[in-house]
Amino acid sequence: MVMKSVLCFGDSLTWGHDPETGARHAYEDRWTSVLQKSLGHGVRVIPEALGGRTTVFDDHTSAADRNGAKILPTLLQSHAPLDLVILMLGTNDLKEYLGQTAIAAERGMRRIVQIIQNHDFGKTGQTPSILILSPPHICKTGDKEMDDFMSLKRKEVKKLAARYELLADETGCGFMDMSTVAKPSPVDGVHLDAVETRAIGAAVAPIAAAMLLI
Amino acid sequence: MVMKSVLCFGDSLTWGHDPETGARHAYEDRWTSVLQKSLGHGVRVIPEALGGRTTVFDDHTSAADRNGAKILPTLLQSHAPLDLVILMLGTNDLKEYLGQTAIAAERGMRRIVQIIQNHDFGKTGQTPSILILSPPHICKTGDKEMDDFMSLKRKEVKKLAARYELLADETGCGFMDMSTVAKPSPVDGVHLDAVETRAIGAAVAPIAAAMLLI
Amino acid sequence: MVMKSVLCFGDSLTWGHDPETGARHAYEDRWTSVLQKSLGHGVRVIPEALGGRTTVFDDHTSAADRNGAKILPTLLQSHAPLDLVILMLGTNDLKEYLGQTAIAAERGMRRIVQIIQNHDFGKTGQTPSILILSPPHICKTGDKEMDDFMSLKRKEVKKLAARYELLADETGCGFMDMSTVAKPSPVDGVHLDAVETRAIGAAVAPIAAAMLLI
Amino acid sequence: MVMKSVLCFGDSLTWGHDPETGARHAYEDRWTSVLQKSLGHGVRVIPEALGGRTTVFDDHTSAADRNGAKILPTLLQSHAPLDLVILMLGTNDLKEYLGQTAIAAERGMRRIVQIIQNHDFGKTGQTPSILILSPPHICKTGDKEMDDFMSLKRKEVKKLAARYELLADETGCGFMDMSTVAKPSPVDGVHLDAVETRAIGAAVAPIAAAMLLI
Amino acid sequence: MVMKSVLCFGDSLTWGHDPETGARHAYEDRWTSVLQKSLGHGVRVIPEALGGRTTVFDDHTSAADRNGAKILPTLLQSHAPLDLVILMLGTNDLKEYLGQTAIAAERGMRRIVQIIQNHDFGKTGQTPSILILSPPHICKTGDKEMDDFMSLKRKEVKKLAARYELLADETGCGFMDMSTVAKPSPVDGVHLDAVETRAIGAAVAPIAAAMLLI
Amino acid sequence: MVMKSVLCFGDSLTWGHDPETGARHAYEDRWTSVLQKSLGHGVRVIPEALGGRTTVFDDHTSAADRNGAKILPTLLQSHAPLDLVILMLGTNDLKEYLGQTAIAAERGMRRIVQIIQNHDFGKTGQTPSILILSPPHICKTGDKEMDDFMSLKRKEVKKLAARYELLADETGCGFMDMSTVAKPSPVDGVHLDAVETRAIGAAVAPIAAAMLLI
Secondary structure, three states, rough: OEEEEEEEEHHHHHHHOOOOOOOOOOHOOOOHHHHHHHHOOOOOEEEEEEOEEEEEOOOOOOOOEHHHHHHHHHHHHHHHHHHHHEEEEHHHHHOOOOOOOOOHHHHHHHHHHHHHHOOOOOOOOOOOOOOOOOOOOOOOOOHHHHHHHHHHHHHHHHOHHHHHHHHHHHOOOEEHHHHHHHOOOOOOOOOOOOHHHHHHHHHHHHHHHHHHHO | OOEEEEEEEEEHHOOOOOOOOOOOOOOHHHHHHHHHHHHHOEEEEEHHHHHOOOOOOOOOOOOOOHHHHHHHHHHHHOOOOOOEEEOOOOOHHHOOOOOOOOOHHHHHHHHHHHHHHHOOOOOOOOEEEEEEEEOOOOOOOOOOHHHHHHHHHHHHOOHHHHHHHOOOOOOOOHEEEHHOOOOOOOOOOOOOHHHHHHHHHHHHHHHHHHHHHO | OOOEEEEEEEEEHHHOOOOOOOEEEEEEHHHHHHHHHHHOEEEEEEEEEEOOOEEOOOOOOOOOOOOOHHHHHHHHHHHHOOOOEEEEEOOOHOOOOOOOHHHHHHHHHHHHHHHHHHOOOOOOOOOEEEEEOOOOOOOOOOOOHHHOHHHHHHHHOHHHHHHHHHHHHHHOOOEEEHHHHOOOOOOOOOOOOOOHHHHHHHHHHHHHHHHOOO | OOOEEEEEEEEEEOOOOOOOOEEEEOOOOOOOOOOHHOOOOOOOEEEEEEEOOOOOOOOOOOOOOOEEHHHHHOOOOOOOOOOOEEEEEHHHHHHHOOOOOOOHHHHHHHHHHHHHHHOOOOOOOOOOOEEEEEOOOOOOOHHHHHHOHHHHHHHHHHHHHHHHHHHHHHHOOOOEEEEHHOOOOOOOOOOOOHHHHHHHHHHHHHHHHHHOOO | OOOOEEEEEEEEHOOOOOOOOOEEHHHHHHHHHHHHHHHHOOEEEEEEOOOOOOOOOOOOOOOOOOHHHHHHHHHHHOOOOOOOOEEOOOOOOOOOOOOOOOHHHHHHHHHHHHHHHHHOOOOOOOOOOEEEEOOOOOOOOOHHHHHHOOOOHHHHHHHHHHHHHHHHHHOOOOEEEEEEOOOOOOOOOOOOOOOHHHHHHHHHHHHHHHOOOO | OOEEEEOOOOEEHHHEEEOOOEOOOOOOHHHHHHHHHOOOOOOOEEEOOOOOOEEEOOOOOOOOOOEEEHHHHHHHHHOOOOEEEEEOOHHHHHHOOOOOOOOHHHHHEEEHHHHHHHHHOOOOOOOOOEEEEEEOOOOOOOHHHHHHHHHHHHHHHHHHHHHHHHHHHOHHHHHHHHHHHHOOOOOOOOOOHHHHHHHHHHHHHOOOOOOOOO
């Protein structure tokens, strides 16, 4: 049997940023690990997640390149052949000095999908299926300054699900809304504790299995 | 027990380019998979390999960014915390329109080591150990035009081991010479068949285990 | 008689995006074609128009480089010798994730003018004259969400004419206000139907002829 | 009848650099103008030619971006819908500080073809046909220093025809060898006088017409 | 005695933009010159100041690269060995088409500090100390349109001092608040006349001397 | 009296790399310091020198941007108004993985001159005069491998003087040949000991004074 491969392309929510410690969740608590365990030995789940990653917006506040569109072609070739790409991005696009609105994030996600669907895999397999996840919502933290700062983002992030679903329909991708699955921690209003993080993996697993025909 | 992580940053020799088919070796035949199996469940081996990757040279003949130095900070943050980084690069640096000589490749490898050792991992762990592998040599193919074209590279690739060993000593890295472990296929003179590819994983495993203190 | 050359550097309004079909207006309906016909065989009108082009803002939602400042030096050398450059840009600068305001768009247009006036044409002719066009306004579409989203842009786009006119005076360029010439289609609130598109060519033709001394 | 469009993507040989004057050939002497005249009013021939343009190599000795791969997506979208793209590049790739050899130029040309064939034209038409032209050869000038400097290039440029022909076959492109059509001027050993430049247009016209089905 | 070196990395407020003339203050009126005079012959004060410079935001309205993070590594190596780096940036980050808020500027300043503290100076000395200056405030000009445009910036710039002070504490840097030292000119609301500019140098000198242990 | 300003744009030879220690020559031993002392208090000599700097070639073996053309516009604006720019570059261009030949270095130097002469200084003064220095030659070190590696560079560096002199004549720049003034150290074959470094400052001073009309 040929090993199947699933690329999970995401930001700190996929990386597993722990809002309590600021470090990374243990391996077994990341949603990509839960997905790996669920899909079993015939599938490789490949996490490619970076704190602060956007769809297509430059953000030079980090040594890493946070613009997802710039790094994606390299990752597609590095991990080919691929059967499925799972995308969960958009929260960072909403930063006020980046894309700001759900409309901008959707345009970025559309470009990400276009990069995958037009990528030339040569002798290394076919264009993979794509599953778009709209991210969890953002909640208040009780820190007034931060909550004021995040008020627009709290509103815009809620619009992502409807926009991503339409995009998925239009481009032949799968879609799931993670705001129905996981709630952010009130510690920072954005990131997920271990239980919520694991919930994403559990929710995604059956859909991923179906898209992989396993 | 905390999971340990090993990043394998390489080119087509790490990716597993099959000289017979032009596609990728099966998962279990890649040297990173052999290493994973050998190191066991307490260690995650993370392959980040791209055909044509150089240390620091731009090569725009591909949709992917082949300049290793440009993408490495992103990968370091994506896969942190890291305990060990294994580097096998240099063969592509020797292309006549890129670095050309072993001296240039060593300068590139020095920059790669510098990027890792100066990376700010913040709350996500310490600077990882580094193991530098000098790549297998290049052999003749019987195609006279190609062999003529590759004659300088055949000569320069042999100089990498001595240079990388000195660099490793100077910068506190481990070193192994893969030209003593694996021979290229005469089909294209560069790439490794499955047996040779697996040999690299077997050779690297005990050293990696020692460096990981496992 | 030496052929004269006019470069038309613009965005989707110059490219000829049809709001009804999403495709491109027929060749004869684009305003650059109307201008070509009017100026006759002694002048080459060269359209260089890209949907989404800005003056100086990066926008990675497309495979094309939408930052006008980055591509302009290449186009100036490619089409030299040039007698006149006609610029109609600014609408895309007003996107909320880009420049946002008329002040930002004017700064971008100022940079575009600076690039042209400082370009070293070497043996290929003199610095061309420049004609700045402020773009048509934006109207409501009846789609409440989109109209809300566009409300700031509707306001800011109206400020471009006054700002561009001052800039043109200061830098020795010609100026015309296209909002007095063409109205956007209520289908998307931004783009021009064929009749309005042709109107721009007709309005620009006598001024361009005067600037070309023909 | 719908207007057809032909994009001519090239370097100084397509731009029309006059070896006698260092300026540009008159409009009617450029091979793209000869092609336009031959194909008639139902076809737009669009010259996009830049002195020093390479396929994929960066050359910062100019204010313009000479790397063809970086600018091509912008030009494809700007001039869509396109029926045919004619490519004549490679001579500048052979500069000793760039690609140097015919093998490197071929890899660059392969990337150019890949960019065109994978470009997402959306609602603006289909992937155009491609016609690859291998460039004229290089001759001696009588200036010993320059002739010595150019000796490798004189040899390598002769290898382009065979390599490009194979590439064209492999990728479904048309091919013509311009070294059988035009000879460089002994004034600089590289560029074409007006007669030789026009000869290219005359030679290409019937093949372009056939590929356009006109 | 070994010469000590102080790098002053700033924007137009450090460069010495004269709000009356639009040109540069005389050498002796720039704050870096006042600092040089005060610190005496045993110290070199090196001004590296650019109008419009941001911490980490791209701004292509200028021929110069205004993104401080991109140019800083070059300046650190050019002027090594360094004993002290004085940073006064943030005002330009607040432009509505760039970072916009004090939170964004602080993230940029954090990145600047990180670049310095992680820079590999090799054989050229140790990591320098860092002194962060929060910039003067912005005042009204009486030009209603400009004052409206600047109202958000007037508010956000006042938040920089508290944020920079926390950042300085966290990263082991010195801190001073220049809004207590210098007032902007009502001519443009942002820039400093000669007296106010000199005041910055006088205020910084004793702290710089203390940090240099002189 | 208005202070005059001289920008010295160079590489490790201007920076003051000490071949014995690998660190930097003392402040008073750098040629720019000798020049400063000679020209006196009415002139500011501004050293902008970076080890490994090229004219226009990318070299990613360093954290700093070694491509002189990319950083020059920023430095021109940062240090304006400028009366004179002194350029000593080219040795690094000759690296086998960069420009390789004197012809390439001259093309790079031509671009550097073009950037200065076309820079828009706005209200900050006039275009400065330019003085081009061809660099010292390269000598043997007794290390056979290094000497073999450097043999082409030893030959090509000798050709720079004649080429730069013609370029200077053509573009209205001053010219001096530093190979007649300073000899490299046999320790590394390239860099200058303190005596030789100071000699450059002494030789340049009277010419610089003349060009500054002082």
